[in-house]
Amino acid sequence: MLALDGFLDAHTAPEFEKAIQDEIDADHLQLIVDCSKLTYISSAGLGVFMGFIEELRERGGDIKICGLSPKVDQVFEILGFHALYDIVPDVPAAVQRFTDAPVKEV
């Protein structure tokens, strides 16, 4: 599980990208990203979710995203992330989703 805090923009996205890469390198393929303390996201932040998802799903893993504030959720919404990603209310729901649907069907 990864928890995001503060803002995720073109400046901070590389750090998040590295954190995800580290998880994958450690063969952790079922990733939960808790955004409940995330106050802001730009497309550079969304790009991190985009770059890894194919590889993860091919290998039987996934990213479940949870805890989006209305402000942050709006950005996912506008760009059509809801159709392609599992976005759930909170961490327990994300854990449950991995049980119900380990890899999202798109």
Added chain:
Amino acid sequence: MLALDGFLDAHTAPEFEKAIQDEIDADHLQLIVDCSKLTYISSAGLGVFMGFIEELRERGGDIKICGLSPKVDQVFEILGFHALYDIVPDVPAAVQRFTDAPVKEV
């Protein structure tokens, strides 16, 4: 009692000035200003404390200031307010100070 919230600068000082004037107009002369939610003060804010204090003390009243954060307290300190004003930790201490010393001796 007056509670300050947010920042007190040249933009917001007139509002605070009016609030104090209203108290004095209502013959409330024992004023406690609770600064525990005050995040910032500039000299325009300090000016409000300066302008009324003589009149209040002449009429047997005073302003007791409480709840200063270290950042805000530093400004009072630099300008020598501690020698001329009763500055106490919290509201109960301010109430107590009015019992012990209704008008500060300077």
Added chain:
Amino acid sequence: MTAIENTFTLDVPSSTANLAIIRDFVTRIAAQAGLNEVEVGQLELAVDEACANVIEHAYGDDKTKQVMIRAVFDEDTLRIHVIDTGQGFDPTQIPQQDLKDLIAKRKTGGLGMRLIKTLMDEVTYEIEPGRKNELRMVKKLRK
């Protein structure tokens, strides 16, 4: 009687480290112009995307360059201009790509200009490569 115009200008080194300063700047002005909370957030994002593009694409991460943001508002509109002196580009030649396609190609970008166009009421580019490239965005003030 002419309407009162308020003009604000911010000029910062071309570095993603300065996106936070830029966002502070536009959110304060947007609130002053009378936008509501959701609209302030939309403007914040559009300007961030525009400036991130300048930093990355117009200047290729050359931190010795400067990004300028000008905000002007009156009663009816808030206009934001993002100005650079970088290499410029032809915005009509940039294909708008689907999120699904971008993911399939494992891209980590390609959504910024779409966001800008979605979030703002008017978007125009004036490009003079190496001299002055200007992205003009307008948000209407509904009162």
Added chain:
Amino acid sequence: MTAIENTFTLDVPSSTANLAIIRDFVTRIAAQAGLNEVEVGQLELAVDEACANVIEHAYGDDKTKQVMIRAVFDEDTLRIHVIDTGQGFDPTQIPQQDLKDLIAKRKTGGLGMRLIKTLMDEVTYEIEPGRKNELRMVKKLRK
């Protein structure tokens, strides 16, 4: 090798409503320059006082005028210049008054310049009334 200099400029209408934008701007830059929390607060206050003086005294609350703040830092110093085109004044003619005396006279001001001088390492004025008045403040970066 020359040191890398970072230059930031903010230009806003002369209104106390914009002091919050100005403080945001300088606190962000001060943090980037490496000042600690207390020093950031000191710089924030000094620049606020300088700009409030411009708004009130140099321009006499004329909101059609502009206040410009320029910040430049390198490894050793953070320099802030506050620039106006207002009426100017002779800073050597301003008496430094005691808080006790100010209170006795029921003044609500007279402490701003003292704060600026106390909080900054160097303070100089360059006055050309109606053309360009510049207050230059320096904060040394202790690393």
